[in-house]
Amino acid sequence: RCGRLTDAALLPAVQRGTLEVLSVNGLHQLSSLTMAELSRSCREVLRELDVSFCRDIAEGALGQLVDACEQLTVLKVYGCSQLTARLLHGHSNKGLTQVLGVGTCVAAQ
Secondary structure, three states: OOOOOOHHHHHHHHHOOOOOEEEOOOOOOOOHHHHHHHHHHOOOOOOEEEOOOOOOOOHHHHHHHHHHOOOOOEEEOOOOOOOOHHHHHOOOOOOOOEEEEEOEEEOOO
16 A cells, blocks of 8 residues: 555546546545546546545545546545535435445435
8 A cells, every 4th residue: 555645646547537446545645636637537437436534635626526427326535524515415426326434324315
C-alpha cells in the first residue's frame, strides 16, 4: 500500500478511462482534481469508488462525480468528515444504491 500517492501519480491511470472499481482509501494527499478527472474519463465505466479518509476531496467535486458516473452503484466515504447530507440526497444518480460510511450503511434514495 502506498499512502503517499498524489493526484499527479494517479492521473495517468485515471485518464485511460477503464477504471471500473477504484479504492483510494487513506490517500490523504488526494484532492478534487482526481475526482474531476474520474468524472470525465471514467464516467461510463466506474461502478465502485472508495474515498474513505480522503478529507481533501471537496463535497462538490464528489457530488459532480456521482452525477456524472451513471454506472456508479457503490460509494464508500468512511472518515470523510467534510461530507454532509447534501451529498446523500442532492445527487441525480438513480443507480447509486449504496453510500457506505455515513453513520452506518445508508441506502441512497
